[in-house]
Amino acid sequence: MSILCWQPLGQMWSEFDRAHNEMNRFLRYIDQPDPADPSGVLVAYPPVNVSDDDENIYVEAELPGVTPEDLEITMTDGNRLTLKGQRMPAEAGKTTWHRMERSFGSFSRTLTLPVLVDADRVEVHFESGDLRVKLPKSPQAKPRRIEVQQN
Numbered sequence: 820m821s822i823l824c825w826q827p828l829g830q831m832w833s834e835f836d837r838a839h840n841e842m843n844r845f846l847r848y849i850d851q852p853d854p855a856d857p858s859g860v861l862v863a864y865p866p867v868n869v870s871d872d873d874e875n876i877y878v879e880a881e882l883p884g885v886t887p888e889d890l891e892i893t894m895t896d897g898n899r900l901t902l903k904g905q906r907m908p909a910e911a912g913k914t915t916w917h918r919m920e921r922s923f924g925s926f927s928r929t930l931t932l933p934v935l936v937d938a939d940r941v942e943v944h945f946e947s948g949d950l951r952v953k954l955p956k957s958p959q960a961k962p963r964r965i966e967v968q969q970n
Contacts, residue, residue: 864926865902865950873961876932876954882906883948884921890950892943897935897957902950903927934960 865880878900882890890904908923935957942953 864922865928867902867928867930869930869932871933871956874956876934876936876956878930878950878952878954880950881948882945882950884909884923885948887945890945892952894936894938894941894954897938898932899929900932900952900954901927901929936960 865882868877868879870877880902882904884906885904889907890902893901893903895901903926905925906921906923932954936954937957940955944951944953
């Protein structure tokens, strides 16, 4: 017969610690930093907000320093929105950088939306680096009531 020492929180904390370590390892795997960026900042540019209501999906992004000419928005497969563009650095002249946290260069971000959208009715507003995209839901994506008939 073996004797076990009862530790009411010891085993639980060790399981939490193990789960925490596994989750960190997983997140490091899926959010690989850009190898060209020595700061180690995770790559997900531009950051976006996505919401919806009964009729539309809304996507918002902040793109400071991007002009409308440097921005391309495309819809594919009925529910994949791609934001592509380029941020140009400000003319620094002969300066010494002490900190550089804002990234520059080309970017591309593709979002898979939760439902199909009507790409012909998409509305885009871009002003002062603030992007707002209104994506009307496709009629196939909207719920519809089906009448039950009695035999």
